[in-house]
Amino acid sequence: MTDNIKSSSPTAPSRSTSTTSSSTTSSAAPVALPSDEALELLLSPDGYYTYLSIPKPDPSSSLTNPYLDAENSIIDLDQVKKNYRRLSLKHHPDRRGGNEETFRALNRAKIVLSSPKLRREYDLIGLDLEDDAEDHHDDHHASSENASGDASKTENEDKEHSNNNNQNKTETVMSHLASATLAGVLQMVVRTALMGVVSVLLSRYTILTIVTLGMLVFLSTRIYSALNVAAKGANVKLNLLSLKDVGVPLLIAVGVFSMFRGRRFVMENDISGGEDNQVIGDSTTVQETIYHSWTWTFWFGETLVMTLFIANSFEKRSPALLALFTTISGIFALWLRGQFWRYATLLGFQGVIALLVVLAFPIMEMILEQIVEEKMKKVGEKIRAHDARLRELQRKRNVGAAAASLD
Structure with a gap:
């Protein structure tokens, strides 16, 4: 069994070699046409294959031959470069009879046939739909070096690799x-977490509430100072519309204080006996203050802060949007309740x-x-x-x- 495996393993490269060689031998030498005819042929369906004399691969060949790579081996890249160099000498704008537009189309054909991703898209309808002026400019510069013999083979491969990477970085609509x-x-998620911290933690304790109110007032004064300096530099007077950013921290402070105050309404005093009772005559009493867990004052503060958090996510804040945000915040505040x-x-x-x-x-x-x-x-x-x-x-x-x- 082991001998059979060893004897059969060398056959895989031979199949791949034979397939590649057959595609190479079927590639005829390209015939350089006049620039106008060459451009017409390049822009026709499957014209990149036709003018560069590259056989168009069969899409099912990669499925029927397991030794053939689906993206690279079905096209002889060396033959593409070789045929491109021959034709570029004819159509280069600096040469007699050359044409810049034809040379651009020829260079684009080389790039598309050398890129598995672009070639796959080109094979769908036989036309190049991603050709643009920026690619033309870069490709024209690189191809001019190839035609004049100033660029080395390593530089060409690096440029082709970078072009492929740029194509892979192209993002789709989805x-x-x-x-x-x-x-x-x-x-x-971030704004909900921040709202939860304000509602559950900061508005519950007196010290945290005082610190929060102080920071919001300080932030409002800093915003006012910055706007005032900018207005003096531009010789513009501040108006109510320009001071809206100053009022946002103050309104948030009002909401935080409303939530804090909404937790401080006394519900009842519980009177019962106990060891630490206060002695009054012959009876013992103890008073325990119990607060409401939720009030409409707390709802108002939570709705106000939530509305401002949502509104700050949008640059344009029309009255209709503010009314919508207030309605949504009020509904959520009725359910959240801190x-x-x-x-x-x-x-x-x-x-x-x-x-x-x-x-x-x-x-x-x-x-x-x-x-x-x-x-x-x-x-x-x-x-x-x-x-x-x-x-x-x-x-x-x-x-x-x-x-x-x-x-």
Whole structure:
């Protein structure tokens, strides 16, 4: 059994070598056309393969041949570079008969065929949809060095590697949407945690409340001083609209004090007997002060602070938005009521939402990518068929014109 495995293992490279060599031998030397005809051919469906004389790979070849790499071995990159150099000598703008636009298209063809990701996208419809001016500028500079012989092979490989990395860093619409959604959820988690600290901890104890109020007043004065200095430098007078940022810390201070005061309403005095009772005549009494656990004053303060926290997340604060934020904050304040376990429950729910965003969006992106690829393949087939019909009509028209000229 071991001998069979050892004897069969050398056959894998031989298959890969034979496949690569067959694709290399099938690549004919490119024929340089006039610049106008070359540009027309490059911009036609699958024109990158046609003009560079590179056989278009069969998408199913990587599935039928297990020794063939699905991204790199189906294209002979050395042949792509070799054919590109031959054609670039013809179409370089500094040479006679060269054309800058044709040279750009030729250089773009080399980049697309050398990149597995770009080549995969190009094969869908046979057209290059990601060509832009910035890539043209960078590629023109790199290709000019190649054509003039000033750049070494190592530098060319490094540039191609950096181009591939830049393409891999390109973000899709779904990734942007996922990032924005996750950032919004995390921001909501942070503000909920901060609101919980204020409601559960800072407004419960007298010392913490006094320190919090002092810091908020100090922050308000610092903001006013900064705005005043900026207004004097610009020779502008401060108005109520410009002082709105000064009032936000003061309003938060009002909300914190309202929550603190809402916990200090006496509910009843409990009178009972005990060892530490105060002796009054023949009877013993003890008084224990009991406060309300929640009041409407506390609700007002919690609603006010929560509304300001939400409003600070938005640059534009219209009256309609403020009314909406106040309504939402009031509803949540009725349920939260400054209780730790309810804030913990809300934070846990928001954490689950963040986890779902992280897990769901990549799956949605994969599904959407598959759907788009199937649609693009069908579009590519229609484009290729339409281009073939146009070329056939043009050929018949040329034949008819030639026959008419002979008559």
